[in-house]
Amino acid sequence: MSQILQVENLSVQFHTYTGTIQAVRDISFGIRENKVTAIVGESGCGKSVTSKAVMGLIQKPGVISKESKIFFKGEDILGYTEKQWEDYRGQKCSIVFQDALTALNPTMDIGRQITEKIRVHRRVNRQEAWQEGIRMLEQVGIPGAAMRMRQYPHEFSGGMRQRVMIAIALTLHPQLLIADEPTTALDVTIQADILDMMKEIQREQGMTIILITHDLGIVANFAQDIIVMYAGKVVEKGSAEDIFYHPAHPYTEALLRAVPRLDISGGQLETIEGAPPNMADPPAGCPFADRCKKKRPVCGTGFPGEAEIAEGHQVCCWLYMDDGGGSGDGR
DSSP: OOEEEEEEEEEEEEEETTEEEEEEEEEEEEEETTSEEEEEOSTTSSHHHHHHHHTTOOOTTEEEOTTOEEEETTEEGGGOOHHHHHHHHHHTEEEEOSOHHHHSOTTSOHHHHHHHHHHHHSOOOHHHHHHHHHHHHHHTTOSSHHHHTTSOGGGSOHHHHHHHHHHHHHTTOOSEEEEESTTTTOOHHHHHHHHHHHHHHHHHHTOEEEEEESOGGGTTTTOSEEEEEETTEEEEEEEHHHHHHSOOSHHHHHHHHTSOOTTSOSSOOOOOOSOOOOTTSOOSSOTTGGGOTTOOGGGGTSOOOOEEEETTEEEOOGGGSGGGTOOSOOO
16 A cells, blocks of 8 residues: 655754753654654654654754655655745645644633634635634534634534544545544544544545544544554554554553453552653663563663564664664564
8 A cells, every 4th residue: 555654764853952862763654655654652652753753843942864855746845945935734644633722712712722723724705714714613523513603712612622633633634644642632433533524534534643642442433453652662563463463662552451341350550660761861881671571681772773584574673673683573
């Protein structure tokens, strides 16, 4: 299957008064077209920075390295002009931010916030844009859409605000949708409703979705592919079946052991002891080494290369490298 997005050697740094923060460090991955890919990892691992780089939203003090390349349908978007970025955002790629209350403008009614985007990118009059806005609110499951268009963000519940954000992101029918923690701060029932709605829209429109999340539990029945990040690095990537049933990296295994499961009774959830490294001075070796129960002397010497342990399933771990003494296949 073809890939709609390819990220090659992406590095993003933030120059601050405390030093240079290496938020994303030389990562590469591909996103399959018409599929859902989840990028998972704990807070601060570089997930959201990666998504902003794909959207062209990295601003000073952030800097994308010159060696970085991001291809959308074969075209390197990092060389875009401002006009090309405007055409790309919304029509080709769109994003749903994690905090709808701060992402929405509290001084503008919902109708204006939806129609503004439609009128900027399409040659339609105000009435046509308004009707399209109503249709989009109806599509994301907001009842009384015509009345709701004249209301303000504070008049919506958290779940409804998130649906509004999704409606705005979908108004131009993008080919790629990035959902950055779209269910943060929502209760479990609302989370399931939001994800079910997004999955249904994805099926109907043949859209590609990148889901950014720290919660492996919510992607089990949603994503086909999973990318695991830690300390600005991609440590494992593969299909959902690979990650959930054949996890290879010790960090992935630890994440899965920390997720409550209905099919396992008794026992205690595990925690990952320690803390992520300081990204102003990241370690030369594997960034997870200090927290890893399988640590070996070689783990501190450098970041391991990528080992393919099965078709489409890659891991960056010394346990799977010949000079790390691993078996080469964890299955």
